[in-house]
Amino acid sequence: MTFSGFLQQFINAISLGSLYALVAIGYTMVYGVLRLINFAHGDVLMAGCYFAFYGMLVFSLPWWVSFSIAILLTALLGILIDRGAYLPVRKAPRISALITAIGLSFLLESLALVIFGGRVKPFHRPSIFGQVIQSGDLYFIALNLWIPAITSLLILLLLIVVYRTKVGMSMRAIARDMTTVRLMGVDVNRITSITFALGSAMAGAGGIMWALKYPQIDPYMGIIPGLKAFVAAVLGGIGNVIGAALGGLLLGVLEVMIIAFLPSLAGYKDAIAFLILILILLFRPTGLMGERLPV
């Protein structure tokens, strides 16, 4: 493999990894606060894409307005999911919440199928992202530089919220001990909803960038990225925000580079993520950066 070939793949790996990182953060934050794997997270990603799509198509909004509104709507969807589906089962055994999550995932997919139709829709890619950049033998679209940049910015903002604000402190405290935090007079339900809003907004942003990268959307598009982001979150250490980001990057790099060095395995690309999941659960279930606190 030539150096430029390697670099070509590496740029793509970082770009894909950033997307996994964004979505993984949503999984990890919700787990940290509620000890729940929100299986509907991938479908929240899909919803964000459709909001952005219709914003541009039906309301003829300029793309940056449509994307911003879509992210806000996705955050609202997250709050709705929390209040409507997970809050009622907060006191029930964890298995109930898990089943609710799976059911919610099917609900979102089926709703999207009925409302938006079964055929794939083309996602508009603004020319600022689609510009092909060439450097000798190296070709890539501007989007592959924008994605890591925007992702870094979003993660940075999120880390500021989590580590430098009172809301963030409440989130971290709830992850430690929900009951005591309640006794301290913190409105746990409000903080949980904010957690969902933030995680879903990240998923929405990740989804839109995913749709920019692979410009077709369909009701089931969230399943694979959602599953891989889940693997990334587990890889980095479920419950740990920085772990999720690193896990996402690592997963993206592994997925792209393994296929780059072994192109005959190209048909098994998705299997790599799930193989990693099995290996991590077998040998280091707390993930690379470990859980934030021992249970």
Added chain:
Amino acid sequence: MKKVFVLSIIGFAVIFFAAGSFGAETVRVGGVMAMTGAVAAYGQDAWTGIQLAKEMVPTVLGKQVELVLVDSKSDKIETANAVSRLIEKEKVIAILGENTSGNTMAGAPIAEKAMVPMVASSATNPMVTQGKKYVFRTCFIDPYQGEIAAKYAFNELKAKTAALIVDKSQDFSVGLAKFFKDAFTKMGGKIVAETFCVTEDKDFSAQISFIKPTNPDVIYEPLYYSPVALFTKQARELGMKTPVLSCDGAQADELIQIGGKEVEGVAFTGHFHAKAATTMLAKDFIARFKEKYKTEPNSFHALGADSYFILLDAITRAKSTEGPKIRNALATTKNFEGITGKISIGEDGNAEKTMVIMVVKDGKFEYLTSVNP
């Protein structure tokens, strides 16, 4: 008084239910189509074609035709379930569908065992009808498609080397790739690279990076419309200007919607183009389609409608709705003037058809030429 009242109610109920069985019978025809999922374009288009065909010919043997649709969700297991359901629960006398080879092959054994004729509109892999008496198709088969594609690449595109991207999760793609490779190498061409993907893949950068240094004269993409669009788009973005040749699966609106300007120039072999229409039925169908949908029908609309017409023709010639009789009539279809050309089906269940070569130009599917068997 109360007794009289109750008795008359019962009387009316008896008459009502008895009358039901004397009512007009319908001929129930089932349709298993991919209305959602990876190949939803084919299923939805075929069903649109079938429904328009039904408007044109709504009766057979003096009875109304009743269409029953079950979504295959572009999935093999769902197709098998759909076929079972149509036969056992909906009690259809024949089935139209499915649209892709892999899925049709999943449902075919069930129809075969139940002796219910199944007419696939666009499943092109030879194994779909092989060894079966009750499975038929209204389209050409892939050894032919691969051969014509190879001829086009070698003679028209003057390609001496070719690279392939194959969808290993679809029987159709694997089969067609093989037929293309065999024909291309027989003519003296060389396959310089062969890479794989699965239908749901979105990222082809690894495959493209593998193909790029081999410098092929043509890239052959025997894939469905989504992978063709994404692969070609990414290949162009990664700096490959190589001509792209694809297959009948490329003719869906989504190809152009998703591929945009990067799929300009993609040529492909296919079943039908409105400009190449020859038969009266074709002209009638196209005119009605344009009036209703303000656009020209594509291969899948046309093939779907043809499967309906051919089935009805067979039922008419058989003068019966019994499976074995319809089957024998289907196997003796001679020169039926379908929308997609003259269709003759033999004992093997296959149709010998004219192939159409098309190209994406100015955001539309343009007709290039026809190739006769």
